[in-house]
Amino acid sequence: MLYYHMGEYKYFKMICPKCKKEIDDNSIKCPECGARVGRICPNCKTHNVISAMKCKNCNYVLLKTCPNCGATNTAKAKTCRRCGAELDVKKKVAPQQTQSPTVSNTQDSPRAIIESMPKYEAIYSTQQVAQQKLKDAILDENKKIIAISGESGIGKNLVIKFVSKELENSGLIWISGQCSSYTKSTPFGYFQDLFLTLFNLNNFCIDMNGLKTESLKFFKQEFPDLTNDEIEEFINILYPEKFGEFKNIHTNRERSFSILKKIFYTISSNMKSVIVVNNFDYIDNMSKEFINELLSVPEIFMNTTFVLSFEEPKSAKVCISHSILNENSFEDITIAPFSSDKLAPMFDKYKNIDLNVEQRNTITTYAKGNPAVFEQFINLVADKKKFGMPFSVPKKIEDVVFDRLGYLKSENHLAYKVLIALVLLGFKSNPVILNTFNNIDLEQLESILNTLVNLNYIVQISNSVYEFKSLGFWKILQTKVKADEAVYNDVAQQLFVLLQNYNLSSLSVLNHIAKDMSFTQQYLTIWTTVVQLASYIGDIDLFIQSQKQILEIVENNTIKGSDTIKKNIYVQSGKLLEKLNPEEGLDFLTNAIKTGLVGKYEEIELLGYIASCAMKTGNYYGVLECVEDVLDKLDNPRSLEYALVKSRKLKALNQIGNLGEVVNLAENEIIPVIEDALSKKSSSFKMVSEYDVFESWLSVLYELVKALTRQGNSRAFKVINEVFKILEANDIQDKQFSCNLQLELALANTIRGNIAMSNKILNDIFEIYENSDVINSFVVSRLNLISILNKFFTDREKIDVDELFKIATFADNIDDKFTKNISKLLLGKVVLDTVSVQNAISIYTKQLEYFANEKNSIGVLLGWYLTAEATALVNKQQALDIAQKALGIAQKPEICNHYFALLFNKLVCKIYISNKDFESARIYLDRALTIAKGYELKYQLAKLYLMSGNCLKETLNKTDNVKEVLLEMKSLFKKSEDINAELEISSLTKDIIQKNNELDMLCKAYGISL
Secondary structure, eight states: OOEEEETTEEEEEEEOOTOOOOOOOOOOOOOOTTOOEEEEEEOOOOEEETTTTTTTOOOOOOOEEOTOOOOEEEOOOOOOOTTOOOOOOOOOOOOOHHOOOOOOOOOOOOSOOOOOOOOOOOOOOHHHHHHHHHHHHHHHHTTEEEEEOOOTSSSHHHHHHHHHHEEEEEEESEEEOOOOOHHHHHHTOOOOOOHHTTTTTTTTSSSHHHHHHHHHHHHHHTTTSOHHHHHHHHHHHHHHOOOOOGGHEEEEEEHHHHHHHHHHHHHHSSSSSEEEEETTOOOHHHHHHHHHHTTTHHHHTTTTTEEEEEESOOOOOHHHOOOOOGGGEEEEEEEEEOOOHHHHHGGGTTTTSOOOOHHHHHHHHHHHTHHHHHHHHHHHHHHHTTTOOOOOOSSSSHHHHHHHHHHHHOOOOHHHHHHHHHHHHHHHEEGGGGGTEEEEEEHHHHHEEEEEEEEESEOOOOOSOOOESHHHHHHHHHHHGGSHHHHHHHHHHHHHHHHHTEEESSHHHHHHHHTTTTTTEEEEHHHHHHHHHHHHTTOOHHHHHHHHHHHHHHHHHHOOOOTHHHHHHHHHHHHHHHOOHHHHHHHHHHHHHTTTTOHHHHHHHHHHHHHHHHHHTTHHHHHHHHHHHHHOOOOOOTSHHHHHHHHHHHHHHHHOOOHHHHHIIIIIHHHHHHOOOHHHHGOOOOOOOHHHHHHHHHHHHHHHHHHHHHTTTTHHHHHHHHHHHHHHHOOOOOOHHHHHHHHHHHHHHHHHTTTTHHHHHHHHHHHHHSSSSSHHHHHHHHHHHHHHHHHHHHHHGGOHHHHHHHHHHHHHHOOOOHHHHHHHHHHHHHHHTTTHHHHHHHHHHHHHHHHHHOOHHHHHHHHHHHHHHHTTTTHHHHHHHHHHHHHHHSSSTTTTHHHHHHHHHHHHHHHHHHTHHHHHHHHHHHHHHHHHHHHHHHHHHHHHHHHHHHHHHGGGGOSHHHHHHHHHHOOOOOOHHHHHHHHOOOOHHHHHHHHHHHHHHHHHHHHHOO
16 A cells, blocks of 8 residues: 655555554455454445445445434444434434534535545466466465466366476475355364365264274374374364353464464475465355464465465455565466367367257357356257257256256156255265165265266265365256255255264254255254354354354244343354444444343443444444443442543544543543552552553543644643653553654644644654554554644645645545545645635535534534635635634533634634724634633744734724834734744744834834834
8 A cells, every 4th residue: 555654655554453463455354353444345346444434436335324323334224223213314413513604515626535446457367378377376485375266167176286286296285175155154164174175084974982083193193293182172173063152262263273373384394385275255254364374474474375266356465464465475367268269179078969060159159168167058968869859058057057957857866866965965075975865875876976977067076075066056056956846855854864963074064954944943953053163163253153143043933032042142242243343243232232131230341342343433422322321330430440431431532522521531530530549559459450540541641632632732742741751660662652642742743833843753753663563554644644734834835636635545545534534624725725715615515514424523623614714715704604603612611622712713803804893803813812822822823923913003093102003013023933933934934024024114104113
């Protein structure tokens, strides 16, 4: 990701907002902590950050905000999940909070701020070229993630097998696993399939005790680093049978990862590994997360390459994200459909089928360059020939498969039933498990399997394992075999009974049958078992998905204890989703409380999770609501716990701009209680540790600093200094926290007007932390914003649209909505200077609408100020109305924004001066001066001194003491000059020189020497 900083463009990766680790720009989940950070637009497939309301490419609505309560809802929601309000009806709100004073909207902004992200465009290759590309990539030590794409049946596996065969003497071990809908609903599904394949194990087991005994010997010899207990746990991954509890799921996940990392460490220590992930789109999340774990182990990373296959063109960069990977780590290969010339030789394999040119052309056309589809068309013609049917083929492969099933049923009914059983067993299976199915013996089964192989339904991939011709073919068969309901039900019922005699590697087959056959109680039991198995192995995502399935069953059927079941699901999945998908977690946790089955203290705990979800989704008023609910349930309003809970408000209040409320709460109700507890040591820490209290203290002080800084309150400098002393006294080496404090110090200097100092701090930050994780994307975005604000003070005329555009684009890419939309407001300022008033007002109006909807007072106040300033050029009365109304908002106790109060007083003063109402102007000027002096807002104070001189100039014709007035003007200009001697702002220097020149001219006009 390119970002703009200090006039330079540099490359920078996206940062996870939760764990702050670098991740790829197109990540869906953070590979480090699992937090969900992105989503794919269902309309155009463009990657968007998780909190994006609309797709940045096509503007497709991804999330909706309730106009009534501000809650975030899914795009398909018709009513708000929290308050029930209709989401498609715009709600009118009170003007003083969410509507800007009316300004005529003339036209759209002259330039869109955010450009569309480029879509991935695949480069298609023939099979032969794809083979060479794959071979070169495997041998390239820099290539770590290789994506090979092509529609199902196009030959991806053939390409991989060809290259593995060609490189069989190159010291490589090829390890392959299949992803499917079955592995996705199996704990650690992909890697389970990979190891079953690697060790040539069946997907069922008759004698678990015997397997454990034999496996202990084998794995102890092959992987000496594994303990006996770890080997047993590994076998449980292959054939899950141990039940776990929700409370241990994270610990169990780490145990499973640790065991498999040891295995891969041993493998990669001996030779370079090529790990093939077939059909990566269906990979389970635990396996995907484990791939990132493997990339984090240097020894494994150096000696491992991943080959991922897809049915649609896709870039490898979108699939695997890790800070260790760079642009050269990826290779994309896409196999093109076969040309007619390439398909033509395939007719020679079926010489017994006499086809004329027209018939050949028909098949070639319908196959659309897919050899596997082509083969099914040919086989349909062969099937028809057996029955003496004339040539005719449907256009769609689905209809071809359906017709072929009909002929198979007529020709060999038993083979037809076995095929249905194989379809139910999965894409890949060991058919020996069917040796008692339908009373057939092993010899009959082998004969039937040979028949199905010859008919091109399945292919034998090892002595005992068969798979379907392609994944796409299997998926079509899954649908089509159900059309013959009587036979399908017969096969499914037999298989359901048969499979329960074995220890299965996956319950997916039983689950699939139970659902199709409406075995409600068995379906519920199976999913309940999957939940327990997933808990023990640590498959968090499957745990959640399984609980959702149980929830659906319970809601649609009469189940004993359903209310308690639902409550437990809401609680457990809600807690997990708080980290993975806070938007969804919010729904689950809220529903848990709505059941009425949670006790007081459990509800307090859940409200904490809900507040966290609300904070992550930008629902800051939801955070405040949760905190208030918790406070109402606490017994002692003077306790330390009460103060700590109340501190959870501060960040949300800062986000909406209620700075006065932050300062009041922090200084009067929270900090004194925390400092008192810290001074008394152990006697105060009954329910919370001293460490946690200390951390909370620093966090509260930081939020106080942010509020004071944005207020324009000079006490920010004092508090920042105190916090740095605390860090030093306690030898705290938290670089991220120190960096954030320095950013606040830079912003405080910007607001004061000490731009040189602000720029120095920004440059120091970049130099000190440039090569560390501290300079994450959010720090860069804040650096950019402060830099551009500084430029508005010093070199406004040098700022162009492109500069603001790049800052806004970077902010948008990392979901920094505040910086993005403040940049858009500042763009309006540039447009005002270079284009027209109406164009600027148009931009301001749009941004005011955004900040009003977000209920962000800082954005709204800045928008109102810029709007009023521009409007004053065309309609002074309207500008005056806007400024005075906004001044009232800025001075509200909960907002208490001194800086904006000063700006609006100053603006009102200017308008009154232009109207020749000097008496009114003087009132607002004095108010502005009081604020500037009281909070040491030096730049504004210097400007106000110049304005005061202007006001005095207008009294010259009405006074007999001209010399005294001129002397007072000179004194004011001198004060401004003295301030600027410290600030050294060139634009202010020009203003002072101009005013002094005007003073000299007045002195000459009146014949007075000062």
